[in-house]
Amino acid sequence: MRLVEHAALGFALQVPDAWQTTELPEGLVAGSEEMPDDLSLPPGFAVSLAGFGDGDHDAASLSEQGLLEETRWLTDLRLLDSEDTELASGLPARRTLATYRQGVSSLTLEQWHAVHRGRALVISATGPTQDYAALHDVWHAMAASLRLGDEG
């Protein structure tokens, strides 16, 4: 694992050495370039920190809003798990696990939603379900490594 920082948004996290990272204005995307056996999607992990639209939100309402939007464009999305947890520095977060279909492939989507300094923090990890047993540990290690700065 190596440390990757997003200076403008003020966060950092550990990513697997072999994964590529791309810094975007609203966050950071990390992913493997290795194609899975079922040729679906290589595992990916994205962190975004962006302002809300209208209204007040907490981790739970952000998570519910996110899942509602995803049901509109992901095929046969099924929510598997949902729990209240914590990210860096005890930041309250809602973790969800879901699955959906893409052609003859199954993908697993694991997300953490939180509110940090009035902005929506979303961690979104996607990968082939057949690789989830291994990806689970990688994704959870990455999420646990997230450090949020005071600025940004």
Add this chain to the structure above:
Amino acid sequence: MKAETALATVSLDVLRPERLSAAGVLRADGVVELDLGAGGPVEVDAPLLPNLLADNLYLGPRPLPRVTGVLRCEREALDLLLDEPAQLDALLAVAFGLDLDLDSAAALGELAAASVLHWRLRCAWGTDRSRTCEIVDAGPAGAWRVATLTDELGGGILLAPVTTTEIWRRLSAALPAGADLGDG
């Protein structure tokens, strides 16, 4: 239907509320053929087997029962717990002994009082390789994983609270991968 070599066998046994068994195979063409009973065998591409199971086993978020550690008992004790909940107090004392803490006793009480979906998935390949996932899903009372201990380990079963995330991990890895089958 084309004749295909079976790489593995797949069996899904629902033990409660009613006994149902579905037997199937993972074919060499990457398709799982599973006879769920209604309407003949279902064919699903192997990567989608966990989704098929999630749909049929109603997987979804469950609270995690509050239990200290893993509980060990005889399988008959689990059967009594689920089928004869009126005998709960006597059963807990006999099956789990005096060391059972209050949280665990309460969690088992909730399990005994719940309507459960008890199922077991087993995938087997080669001469003696297999993976088994046995779950007692008590809905709002949480889900429990059941692990059968071999005679060498003293027999009986282990009962442990389980999240649906952990169940999904196990379902996603239930079928043998290429390396299991000697490809990798």
